[in-house]
Amino acid sequence: MLSFYPGPSKVHPEALEFIQEAFDQGIVSINHRSARFEALLKDTLEVLHAKWNIPANYTIYFVSSATEAWEIVAQSLIEKQSLHLYNGAFGKKWAHYTQQIYPQAQSISFDAQASLSSVELPSLAEIDTICLVQSETSNGTGQTISRSHYGESLIAVDATSSMGGIELPWKEADVWLASVQKCMGIPAGLGIMICSPKALARAEKLGRKSHYNDILLMEENRKRFQTHYTPNVLSIYVLNRLTHLLPNLSVIDAQTRKKMKIWEEFWHTNANWGLQCLIENPELRLPTVLALQGDPTQIQLILQTCLAADIELGKGYGDWQSNTVRIANFPSHTENDIHTLIKLLKHEL
Numbered sequence: 014m015l016s017f018y019p020g021p022s023k024v025h026p027e028a029l030e031f032i033q034e035a036f037d038q039g040i041v042s043i044n045h046r047s048a049r050f051e052a053l054l055k056d057t058l059e060v061l062h063a064k065w066n067i068p069a070n071y072t073i074y075f076v077s078s079a080t081e082a083w084e085i086v087a088q089s090l091i092e093k094q095s096l097h098l099y100n101g102a103f104g105k106k107w108a109h110y111t112q113q114i115y116p117q118a119q120s121i122s123f124d125a126q127a128s129l130s131s132v133e134l135p136s137l138a139e140i141d142t143i144c145l146v147q148s149e150t151s152n153g154t155g156q157t158i159s160r161s162h163y164g165e166s167l168i169a170v171d172a173t174s175s176m177g178g179i180e181l182p183w184k185e186a187d188v189w190l191a192s193v194q195k196c197m198g199i200p201a202g203l204g205i206m207i208c209s210p211k212a213l214a215r216a217e218k219l220g221r222k223s224h225y226n227d228i229l230l231m232e233e234n235r236k237r238f239q240t241h242y243t244p245n246v247l248s249i250y251v252l253n254r255l256t257h258l259l260p261n262l263s264v265i266d267a268q269t270r271k272k273m274k275i276w277e278e279f280w281h282t283n284a285n286w287g288l289q290c291l292i293e294n295p296e297l298r299l300p301t302v303l304a305l306q307g308d309p310t311q312i313q314l315i316l317q318t319c320l321a322a323d324i325e326l327g328k329g330y331g332d333w334q335s336n337t338v339r340i341a342n343f344p345s346h347t348e349n350d351i352h353t354l355i356k357l358l359k360h361e362l
């Protein structure tokens with residue numbers, strides 16, 4: 014099975030060897046307060062900083078999922094009121110769950126064809142935290158994140174389906190969150206949060222420590238190269254080995270964009286399936302997830318044709334459930350994989 018689902022997706026084939034290695038070396042049984050774990054975590058944080066070009070004063074934490082990270086933002090960082098800007102299902106869910114904690118949290122939904130920077134903002138006087146989605150996996154939009162629009166607010170960004178696949182402007186936000194089963198090509202069960210000094214200062218100021226996963230407790234553990242809870246050590250190990258193996262994120266970024274060009278070109282010139290890019294403006298398309306729109310019967314046909322050939326595409330999601338199909342373009346997807354799928358698509362209709 015070759016999976017182009019936008020997460021969980023194709024796992025890097027090298028991961029199998031690393032999982033075997035972790036087993037053989039007893040990594041799968043180590044305690045998260047042991048010296049071996051501390052050495053593993055220290056090295057993993059260092060290699061992520063180096064390969065992903067993360068600013069030295071930003072800190073990295075492992076959590077259980079992106080969804081948990083939404084909640085950590087709410088519980089550790091939002092002071093009184095957040096503002097959520099979204100154009101798809103994931104941003105909407107984030108706003109919804111934050112509103113369960115802070116009923117006064119504001120949200121603005123904008124058109125999927127519009128850019129984040131074009132959204133008209135309310136007065137930010139009462140807003141202390143802005144929650145944005147860089148990679149809206151449900152419709153394949155990718156937004157440019159820039160602090161300049163949001164005054165002094167803390168900025169938290171969901172980059173779940175782009176982190177590890179494209180370069181992100183780390184300094185333009187205070188919290189970046191993701192999980193490993195999307196762009197990182199690792200089996201599900203681990204999330205990542207990357208925080209600025211400003212985010213930590215906010216957590217200090219609030220000093221809540223009212224949940225086991227408060228950022229302050231996460232930071233106390235990180236300083237000792239430990240984690241606040243028993244983490245998915247196997248995934249941390251696989252992420253470590255893969256990050257050492259893969260090139261710098263700037264190189265991966267160029268590869269991702271080159272592969273997306275192959276897709277855009279294919280769908281532009283191939284009218285047989287009657288599908289076109291859901292997002293009209295190429296600048297607003299996420300380089301890591303392509304959403305195609307078409308007649309629901311054609312959507313069903315393409316999903317089934319691929320499944321019959323043991324290739325899985327992503328179904329539509331949320332508002333776009335019946336009339337879109339999504340194709341992941343993650344670093345684990347090689348140009349060869351893309352040509353395998355293109356060959357099938359050319360011959361089956």
Ligand SMILES: *Cc1c(COP(=O)(O)O)cnc(C)c1O
Nearest residue numbers: 078079080103148150173174192
């Ligand atoms: C998949 C996804 C999530 C949720 O990730 P989990 O690992 O299930 O917590 C959140 N946001 C976006 C944009 C996603 O694509």
